[in-house]
Amino acid sequence: MLPCRGSxxxxxxxxxxxxxxxxxxxxxxxxxxxxxxxxALPLRTLRSLVxxxxxxxLAAGEIVFEEGDLGQSMYVVVxxxxxxxxxxxxxxxxxxxxxxxEMALIESKERSAGLFALTDATVIEISEAQxxxxxxxSPRALFxxxxxxxDRSRKDLDALARDNRKLQEYAAEVELANRELTEIRQxxxxxxxxxxxxxxxxxxxxxxxxGTPLSLIYGDxxxxxxxxxxxxxxxxxxxxxxxxxxxxxxxxxPADLAARYGGEEFIVLLVDTGPEGAATLAERMRVRVESxxxxxxxxxxGAFLTASFGLATLVPRxxxxxxxxxxxxxxxxxxxxxxxxxxxxxxxxxxAVAKP
Numbered sequence: 001m002l003p004c005r006g007s008x009x010x011x012x013x014x015x016x017x018x019x020x021x022x023x024x025x026x027x028x029x030x031x032x033x034x035x036x037x038x039x040a041l042p043l044r045t046l047r048s049l050v051x052x053x054x055x056x057x058l059a060a061g062e063i064v065f066e067e068g069d070l071g072q073s074m075y076v077v078v079x080x081x082x083x084x085x086x087x088x089x090x091x092x093x094x095x096x097x098x099x100x101x102e103m104a105l106i107e108s109k110e111r112s113a114g115l116f117a118l119t120d121a122t123v124i125e126i127s128e129a130q131x132x133x134x135x136x137x138s139p140r141a142l143f144x145x146x147x148x149x150x151d152r153s154r155k156d157l158d159a160l161a162r163d164n165r166k167l168q169e170y171a172a173e174v175e176l177a178n179r180e181l182t183e184i185r186q187x188x189x190x191x192x193x194x195x196x197x198x199x200x201x202x203x204x205x206x207x208x209x210x211g212t213p214l215s216l217i218y219g220d221x222x223x224x225x226x227x228x229x230x231x232x233x234x235x236x237x238x239x240x241x242x243x244x245x246x247x248x249x250x251x252x253x254p255a256d257l258a259a260r261y262g263g264e265e266f267i268v269l270l271v272d273t274g275p276e277g278a279a280t281l282a283e284r285m286r287v288r289v290e291s292x293x294x295x296x297x298x299x300x301x302g303a304f305l306t307a308s309f310g311l312a313t314l315v316p317r318x319x320x321x322x323x324x325x326x327x328x329x330x331x332x333x334x335x336x337x338x339x340x341x342x343x344x345x346x347x348x349x350x351x352a353v354a355k356p
Contacts, residue, residue, distance in 0.1 A: 037102070049134045053126050060117055076100075080095070178233070192261065203255075215277070223341075239294055
């Protein structure tokens with residue numbers, strides 16, 4: 001607590017105090033009786049309380065007490081304005097007639113908030129002994145104190161209700177934004193799927209005409225739902241972008257196509273590529289994802305983000321469809337997950353059909 005500047009103590013007022021002192025005391029008593037707690041006291045008791053209490057003159061910005069100080073006295077504002085603050089934020093303001101610090105004094109506990117002068121001000125400091133001897137013995141004063149605490153509690157509850165409404169409104173706005181974002185994400189995924197399906201259809205026809213192999217790599221980030229839950233959807237979106245970037249860089253040939261295929265799944269189409277080349281590329285992708293060193297505390301594989309890959313290779317011929325290539329790669333990906341994740345599994349070669 002900062003030292004009190006310009007403090008003074010008032011002594012007892014007797015008949016020899018002079019007309020000026022009596023006038024100042026009467027004016028002070030009039031101000032103090034604005035406080036419901038003190039207005040409940042008989043005038044004689046109030047005079048005695050004021051005479052026995054210390055008057056403190058405060059400069060603007062001067063601290064009366066701080067959060068965490070032991071509550072050994074209460075304060076009544078006579079002149080000027082004061083501010084209550086908690087954890088660096090202003091939560092209330094008071095003026096002449098307002099009382100502060102009663103609760104901490106009654107409970108003999110640390111103060112839950114601080115008090116400082118907003119303007120030049122004067123306060124009366126009532127000690128614990130004066131409170132117990134002159135206020136706590138008055139049923140009317142105790143009733144007024146109870147009403148003060150009730151009013152403050154009601155205000156606190158109203159403030160909590162307002163804050164709760166604001167939180168509900170904010171939650172509704174966030175939910176709406178998330179729904180819109182989900183819709184946009186789904187639209188983008190559908191667009192990617194349509195583009196991939198179009199390219200796959202074209203390349204399937206070309207490979208069937210030329211008799212060349214098509215390979216498909218199906219990748220899935222391991223435990224990605226747990227990643228989203230642990231780090232949030234914004235971090236999840238950034239993670240997906242980084243993974244997509246390294247996969248696209250690995251599949252660097254102009255004819256190759258790497259695309260998001262839904263959620264955390266990626267698909268890579270390799271033209272004129274056999275199983276050995278596809279397996280080499282898939283392993284390179286797996287290593288690159290792991291090398292990103294993206295922390296993933298929700299993974300059962302390890303401390304960092306990993307991905308699993310399944311691949312399949314087909315030479316298009318009558319009786320086969322492009323969907324067969326996707327299904328075989330999907331089954332290989334499932335096998336990679338069953339194997340423990342963070343690995344590459346190739347679909348078994350399809351037996352050649354004997355010529356008639």
